Amino acid sequence: MIGVPPSPLAARLQAPELGLWATLSRNAELLAGALLVALPVFLQAPWVRLAPVTATLFTAALLTAGILLERQSRSWYGEAGSLLVGFSGSWLAGCLFWGWCRLHPIWHLPIEAFALPLALAGLRSRWRLGCALYLGSLLGTAATDAAIAATGLMPLWPQVLAAAPADAALLLQQAGQRVLEPACLALVTTAAILLVQACRWLWWRGQSARVASTALATTLAIDGLFLAAALLAPRLSGLI
Numbered sequence: 001m002i003g004v005p006p007s008p009l010a011a012r013l014q015a016p017e018l019g020l021w022a023t024l025s026r027n028a029e030l031l032a033g034a035l036l037v038a039l040p041v042f043l044q045a046p047w048v049r050l051a052p053v054t055a056t057l058f059t060a061a062l063l064t065a066g067i068l069l070e071r072q073s074r075s076w077y078g079e080a081g082s083l084l085v086g087f088s089g090s091w092l093a094g095c096l097f098w099g100w101c102r103l104h105p106i107w108h109l110p111i112e113a114f115a116l117p118l119a120l121a122g123l124r125s126r127w128r129l130g131c132a133l134y135l136g137s138l139l140g141t142a143a144t145d146a147a148i149a150a151t152g153l154m155p156l157w158p159q160v161l162a163a164a165p166a167d168a169a170l171l172l173q174q175a176g177q178r179v180l181e182p183a184c185l186a187l188v189t190t191a192a193i194l195l196v197q198a199c200r201w202l203w204w205r206g207q208s209a210r211v212a213s214t215a216l217a218t219t220l221a222i223d224g225l226f227l228a229a230a231l232l233a234p235r236l237s238g239l240i
Helices: 008-050 052-070 075-101 105-112 116-124 128-150 156-162 165-179 182-203 207-232
Strands: none
Touching: 008 052, 008 075, 008 128, 008 207, 052 075, 075 105, 075 116, 075 128, 105 128, 116 128, 128 182, 128 207, 156 165, 165 182, 165 207, 182 207
């Protein structure tokens, strides 16, 4: 009957469904975060290489779509919109660097971190998921750049990108082999273990921290994929 509160039995029957929906929603949110971190490897890199201006202008479409989604009443659309807004910051930074500054690795992290103050300020706002995605990606980028510098591979960065495709593939393969040297391998392995521990620590710190953890873990996985590509198939690495 209308107006009659549900019985305890009905509430118990509905609870598993609500719990299942919440679990699926959370998993979809984390999967979306991982895909947004991985997407630039397969879409943005070749697009920026061929047409940096249009790739950069696409940021406006991402930002607009994110804002419109975030304004929807259903919570999942709002969360997806927030993630998309955070992703648009990483997309813009990637376009600016790889489009015009890729031969100057010293500018990589500063350009990627252009929205850092906004992301930190937004962690307590309704945009917190997008901010966490951006910050997790930025932390992964910083760790990757630090590992490249610590292993002495930073000078090879502009050489690989400026060389002819055949020479670039050889240089990239040499860089991958350098990582396998005992000292470099120990350093990279230690860094990877620390990042995994950071991911585990973040995972238990709430919804936003789980998004950051997912972004960081995805970055670590992509780094491993790049290393394997540099060793086995350097032409497929996305840098050439």
